[in-house]
Amino acid sequence: MRSAGAAEITDEALMTRYQRGDVQAFASLVTRHKKPIFNFVLRQIKASAPAEDLTQEVFLRIVESAHSFKHESRFSTWAYTIARNLCVDHLRKASYRRHPSLDQTEEAGEGRALGEQVPDLHPRASTERSAVSHEIQIKVVAAVEALPEEQREVFLLRQVADLPFQDIATITDTSENTVKSRMRYALERLQEALTDFEEYARALR
Numbered sequence: 001m002r003s004a005g006a007a008e009i010t011d012e013a014l015m016t017r018y019q020r021g022d023v024q025a026f027a028s029l030v031t032r033h034k035k036p037i038f039n040f041v042l043r044q045i046k047a048s049a050p051a052e053d054l055t056q057e058v059f060l061r062i063v064e065s066a067h068s069f070k071h072e073s074r075f076s077t078w079a080y081t082i083a084r085n086l087c088v089d090h091l092r093k094a095s096y097r098r099h100p101s102l103d104q105t106e107e108a109g110e111g112r113a114l115g116e117q118v119p120d121l122h123p124r125a126s127t128e129r130s131a132v133s134h135e136i137q138i139k140v141v142a143a144v145e146a147l148p149e150e151q152r153e154v155f156l157l158r159q160v161a162d163l164p165f166q167d168i169a170t171i172t173d174t175s176e177n178t179v180k181s182r183m184r185y186a187l188e189r190l191q192e193a194l195t196d197f198e199e200y201a202r203a204l205r
Contacts, residue, residue, distance in 0.1 A: 009028070010075075011029060011032070011033075011074065011075035011076060012071055012074065012075050014026070014028050014029050014075075015029065015066070015069055015071070015075050016071070018066060019066055019067065019069070026062075026063070026066075029062075029075070030059055033076070033079060034055060034059070036160065036161055036162065037055055037058055037079060037080070037083050037161070038051060038052065038055040039160050039161075040080065040083060040156055040157065040160050040161045041054050041055055041058075041083055041086070041087055043144075043156050043160055044084075044087040044091070044153070044156060045087055045090055045091060045094075050090060050094075054083070054086045054087065054090060055083075057086055058079060058082050058083045058086060061082050061086075062078075062079060062082065073167075073170060074167060076161075076163060076167060077163070077167040077170050077171060080157065080161055080163060080167070080171050081170070081171045084153070084157075084171055084172075136194060139193045139194060140190055140193060140194070142193065143189055143190050143192075143193035144156075144186075144190070146189070147186050147189060150172075150182055151182045151183075151185055151186040151189070152186065153172065154168055154172065154179055154182040154183050154186060155182075155183060155186040155187075157171060157172075158183055165179050165180055165183070
């Protein structure tokens with residue numbers, strides 16, 4: 001979450017400053033976006049060290065292409081398009097390799113397990129719910145891993161990167177309605193994964 005002060009300076013304004021030679025403006029963009037981009041990349045490729053390398057590559061590409069950013073789209077849309085393309089290339093080249101589970105947090109300790117980033121389905125539940133929270137997270141992670149690729153990508157861009165549907169549509173080169181449909185199907189599958197806990201969760205409300 002950005003502070004009120006930081007929110008006054010948009011990503012696009014910072015990018016304009018960087019294009020004019022303000023190196024500190026780029027540092028601010030890195031500070032603002034490095035962690036969420038890393039988390040997105042990590043959940044896509046499921047391996048910490050390569051995720052760190054690809055995250056660095058994202059910002060290197062931004063530096064190299066800064067002059068081409070015309071402010072016709074949001075900075076975050078541009079950055080995540082770069083991140084997505086790098087992930088696709090990486091997975092294509094390393095498709096034969098076995099990756100760690102999505103539930104494994106990165107070695108640097110900067111992010112959280114994916115299960116921890118899923119919204120609390122029952123925020124009013126008592127602390128008794130903690131007894132099954134870990135098992136729920138495991139089920140959610142497994143369900144996300146089992147999603148069709150297009151649904152999983154939309155889920156990660158929405159839930160991990162916290163991007164609006166319009167931006168996700170641009171990044172994935174599809175319509176906003178298609179993006180919303182993929183997200184809906186993904187959430188339905190996740191809800192099915194939590195079926196075993198519905199009765200328990202209702203009892204805790």
